[in-house]
Amino acid sequence: MEAAAETSRPGMPGELLDWYDRFARTLPWRAPPGTPPPPAYAVWLSEVMLQQTTVAAAGSYFVKFLSRWPTVHDLAAAEDAEVMAAWAGLGYYARARNLLACARVVSRDLDGRFPDSEAGLMALPGVGPYTAAAIAAIAFDRRAVVVDGNVERVMARIGLIEVPLPEAKPLIRALADRLTPNERPGDYAQAVMDLGATICTPRAPACGICPWRDPCAARAGGEPESLPRKAEKAPKPVRHGIAWLALRDDGAVLAETRPARGLLGGMLALPSAGWDGTEKAGAHGAPPFPADWRDLGIEARHTFTHFHLILRIHGARVPEGSAGDFRPAPALDAALPTVMRKALRLGLPALQSASA
Missing domain, CATH: 3.90.79.10 (Nucleoside Triphosphate Pyrophosphohydrolase)
Structure with a gap:
């Protein structure tokens, strides 16, 4: 973990936020950098859709859902069959069932207001640690450590974490925690995800234009594409x-x-x-x-x-x-x-x- 500690320096969050202010992706559920955060309902809906689904695939579904059910009360009042039909094609259908269950809890028990803490969010149906952290950071600008697949890749490369996944997850989270700032944590969380999605990609990362190219230990070693390492998976039956x-x-x-x-x-x-x-x-x-x-x-x-x-x-x-x-x-x-x-x-x- 020593290599990861060496790459965690004070200026890194600011460098990334400067890059994000110029190059943030425009997404239907996102507020522009530096503006008030989007409603928690929109953030929650997008994060549930993005579980096991690409940004490209989720975009049209998000727009359709938000147009049809613009508030959590509207979604909570929807028929199960309507929502399941609208979800068709997104896959992992337990998410749609959890979506309805969560909407009904928030509408009925919380007067339509999502909790603003990770602990409160994790008490909701279908909301796990990653989703709770993402909503807390992006919707409420709470300092939360948000680690998805893109963030895992960035952290493994920045810190030269060579332990294969999933064993590397605690090391990756520790580095992500050290880098997460108190200021603009929502923008920062989205910035790291954008960095992984657009520059620190699985193949052929664009290291030459990366805002973190100087402190990146994997780039210095010449093999960023080799990280993160993954344990071999057993073949699917x-x-x-x-x-x-x-x-x-x-x-x-x-x-x-x-x-x-x-x-x-x-x-x-x-x-x-x-x-x-x-x-x-x-x-x-x-x-x-x-x-x-x-x-x-x-x-x-x-x-x-x-x-x-x-x-x-x-x-x-x-x-x-x-x-x-x-x-x-x-x-x-x-x-x-x-x-x-x-x-x-x-x-x-x-x-x-x-x-x-």
């Missing part, structure tokens, strides 16, 4: 399942709402089985109702956090009067999570052509 695609003669497709808890909880989906832990190993369950089901010879493949999924698609054409939650294919496509949207888009043309 592969799960198999079946998705049933029932196409009614009027063009509507059968949907189901998944159980509130578990994978894709509360989301609309095609009926499926055999992949989410609800059946015994190797069992694929029964189709939703008797029909002339056929294996379409198509697989929808998707990667979740902890496993790869291969869904074999079985399809059937059914009469127009068939009962069930049938929805027009375009409307269903817009509401489905990514893996189910893949299954629909792959299976529907195959089922239509096979039945022609």
Whole structure:
């Protein structure tokens, strides 16, 4: 940790803030440098979306959510199905459930006001240490140590922290803590994230224009791209399942709402089985109702956090009067999570052509 201590010098936060004042990214949830902070609701909403999601992907969702539900009271009053449908495509759907739970606590119990401390924020559903620190710093300008993936990379390089992740996390946080200033902590937190996103990138970092190029120990050593080091990950297991695609003669497709808890909880989906832990190993369950089901010879493949999924698609054409939650294919496509949207888009043309 000695190298990290040597690179932590008093002028570094000011140098970074000067750079941020000139080159800060313009983002829909962000206030310009040196201006009053954005509302806590907007910061919280953006931070929840940015968990496991890129800035580019989250931007349009943030704008859509804020337009549709401009206050935490509006979001708290929304129907679960509406919010889950609006979230479709962002992935990691437990975040959407936590979003609603948190909004309802803040609206009902806190009169719509988010706590301004890390401890108070962490008491809310779905708010962990990173999110609490980010909201405290950015929305309330509290001094908080904000460490995301971009910050980890910057700190590992600045301090030449060669211990692989995740063991390096305490060392990285200690250096981040020493560098975090008391003045403008919200702007500083966003500045470090911008530095990692735009200059101190995973590959080909632009060291020549970095405001921290002089104190950076990794740059001095000539191998900044080698940091942070990461422990080898075990290969992800592969799960198999079946998705049933029932196409009614009027063009509507059968949907189901998944159980509130578990994978894709509360989301609309095609009926499926055999992949989410609800059946015994190797069992694929029964189709939703008797029909002339056929294996379409198509697989929808998707990667979740902890496993790869291969869904074999079985399809059937059914009469127009068939009962069930049938929805027009375009409307269903817009509401489905990514893996189910893949299954629909792959299976529907195959089922239509096979039945022609």
